[in-house]
Amino acid sequence: MYELLVDLGGWLTGPEQWSGSDGIGVRLLEHLQYSALATVVAAAIALPIGLLIGHTGRGAFLAINLSSFGRALPTVGLVVLVFLASGLSMTPVYVALVALAVPAIVTNTYAGMAAVDRDVKDAARGQGMRWHQVLFQVELPLALPLIMTGLRLALIQVVATATIAAYVSFGGLGRYVFDGLAQRDLVQVLGGAVLVAVLAVALDLLLAGAQRLLFRHRAPATA
Amino acid sequence: MTHMNRRTLLGGLLATASVPALAACGGGITSLEGEGNSLAGGGSSKDGVTIGTANFTENQILGYLYAAVLEAAGVKATVRPGLGTREILIPALKGGDIDLLPEYQGALLHYLDPKATVTEEGEMQNALAVALPKGLQILPYGMAEDSDAFAVTRETAKRYKLRSLADLAKHNGKLVIGAAPEVKKRTVGAVGLKDVYGVEFEEFKSLDSSGPLVKGALRKGDVDVANLFTTDTDIKAEGWVVLADPKNLVPGQHVVPLIADRKADSTVRRALAKLGAALTTEQLTELNRQVDKDKKDPEDVARTWAEQHGLAKRSS
Numbered sequence: 001m002y003e004l005l006v007d008l009g010g011w012l013t014g015p016e017q018w019s020g021s022d023g024i025g026v027r028l029l030e031h032l033q034y035s036a037l038a039t040v041v042a043a044a045i046a047l048p049i050g051l052l053i054g055h056t057g058r059g060a061f062l063a064i065n066l067s068s069f070g071r072a073l074p075t076v077g078l079v080v081l082v083f084l085a086s087g088l089s090m091t092p093v094y095v096a097l098v099a100l101a102v103p104a105i106v107t108n109t110y111a112g113m114a115a116v117d118r119d120v121k122d123a124a125r126g127q128g129m130r131w132h133q134v135l136f137q138v139e140l141p142l143a144l145p146l147i148m149t150g151l152r153l154a155l156i157q158v159v160a161t162a163t164i165a166a167y168v169s170f171g172g173l174g175r176y177v178f179d180g181l182a183q184r185d186l187v188q189v190l191g192g193a194v195l196v197a198v199l200a201v202a203l204d205l206l207l208a209g210a211q212r213l214l215f216r217h218r219a220p221a222t223a
Numbered sequence: 224m225t226h227m228n229r230r231t232l233l234g235g236l237l238a239t240a241s242v243p244a245l246a247a248c249g250g251g252i253t254s255l256e257g258e259g260n261s262l263a264g265g266g267s268s269k270d271g272v273t274i275g276t277a278n279f280t281e282n283q284i285l286g287y288l289y290a291a292v293l294e295a296a297g298v299k300a301t302v303r304p305g306l307g308t309r310e311i312l313i314p315a316l317k318g319g320d321i322d323l324l325p326e327y328q329g330a331l332l333h334y335l336d337p338k339a340t341v342t343e344e345g346e347m348q349n350a351l352a353v354a355l356p357k358g359l360q361i362l363p364y365g366m367a368e369d370s371d372a373f374a375v376t377r378e379t380a381k382r383y384k385l386r387s388l389a390d391l392a393k394h395n396g397k398l399v400i401g402a403a404p405e406v407k408k409r410t411v412g413a414v415g416l417k418d419v420y421g422v423e424f425e426e427f428k429s430l431d432s433s434g435p436l437v438k439g440a441l442r443k444g445d446v447d448v449a450n451l452f453t454t455d456t457d458i459k460a461e462g463w464v465v466l467a468d469p470k471n472l473v474p475g476q477h478v479v480p481l482i483a484d485r486k487a488d489s490t491v492r493r494a495l496a497k498l499g500a501a502l503t504t505e506q507l508t509e510l511n512r513q514v515d516k517d518k519k520d521p522e523d524v525a526r527t528w529a530e531q532h533g534l535a536k537r538s539s
Contacts (some may be wrong), residue, residue: 080435088439088440168430169429179405182403183404
């Protein structure tokens with residue numbers, strides 16, 4: 001066990017591991033790229049849906065159950081399915097990652113919107129605010145903490161799952177996990193797993209920091 | 224997939240690998256001596272033979288084929304299908320729970336001696352005889368073979384004029400290969416193709432072992448060359464071209480009976496030799512297809528084949 005940790009430390013700190021076209025640096029960037037794109041696409045799909053059903057209070061049951069369907073799909077199965085239909089590209093991976101991220105964002109956005117006090121909304125309307133003013137100037141700011149939680153949750157899931165890009169021959173940190181398993185190289189597997197975990201936690205902390213900044217700025221307006 | 228299981232069988236454990244050096248006297252040089260090999264002479268199949276098989280389709284079919292030809296020779300044969308991997312089967316064979324096991328030359332040799340480098344069938348047969356633990360021996364190997372193959376589509380073969388692995392070197396830097404991740408660093412893979420044939424690919428795509436990913440990629444042209452197994456039923460169905468291996472890069476994986484000395488008498492040897500001489504890779508592939516794709520019973524499939532080829536009595 002101790003020996004394994006020493007090997008792992010050596011693997012993670014070896015300069016030759018970090019450079020080159022299959023070095024940790026490149027893999028890290030690839031992983032970030034996959035995760036970021038998937039999360040942005042998922043947000044672009046899920047945020048409007050969540051805001052809409054939260055604002056109108058209609059269609060929540062359908063939208064949440066439909067999006068949760070994505071969460072229930074086995075990711076690897078989805079990748080293989082799309083792969084067989086569309087061929088070897090990043091498309092299957094992005095489809096699977098987006099399907100995974102959408103439910104967390106939809107449900108949390110909806111929950112945030114639903115939690116906004118009815119009286120506050122009524123007061124806003126009573127002051128003559130239009131529906132989009134109520135949505136963007138009253139509901140959205142109040143729902144923002146939960147919406148951010150949804151985004152952070154989605155991002156962590158996506159970062160952890162983006163390892164499957166390696167399953168269909170692409171890069172990212174999953175390369176180490178899949179290659180290590182195939183080559184019976186436990187240190188490489190562990191190294192990849194540790195890097196993925198560190199990346200997920202680091203990104204989450206980053207978003208948490210951004211969120212706090214956002215709220216400090218906004219606090220006087222909403223309080 | 225059946226072949227994944229064979230792959231895991233390859234993952235030789237060190238436990239048994241250290242034994243053979245001490246037990247080198249166990250087998251003798253087997254294949255060509257046939258019945259004259261009196262070192263194993265004490266064997267008798269009079270009380271019947273128990274056949275064990277690993278947990279994948281092809282191995283079970285082989286087990287039932289062994290049973291069919293032995294029964295025809297008057298030996299009572301019992302099959303215990305799907306017992307697991309080599310880590311279970313070899314000790315069971317030594318311990319007397321089973322007596323006979325359908326094996327594969329290269330994979331068995333790698334299990335017994337991971338450092339072995341021979342790849343030619345005859346040399347492997349000799350190396351196996353040396354490496355086997357005491358009390359076990361291999362019989363002559365059969366024609367049928369389940370080994371690694373590098374295949375291209377018919378169109379690719381025509382366009383680049385590819386017939387053997389050596390032809391790949393004429394298109395260095397242009398072709399993309401798809402294979403399981405481990406193949407990138409394995410001798411029977413990218414490393415050997417470069418060292419032995421001087422082949423360099425434009426890209427190595429890590430997919431799976433003769434599974435849906437690599438076959439899908441080959442079908443759609445996302446990879447030019449794919450690492451498959453010779454008994455993969457899709458090779459024939461899709462009309463893919465398996466590239467010849469004139470320099471013996473890929474170790475032979477002919478089917479070879481592994482048997483306990485105590486049961487290896489002339490009746491058993493003769494019956495299994497007849498089967499080995501009759502069953503081709505193509506036929507074994509077809510039997511695999513009947514079980515995997517048509518969902519037929521492996522025992523029925525084996526028996527029917529043996530009857531059709533005059534190796535078993537027709538059941539009433």
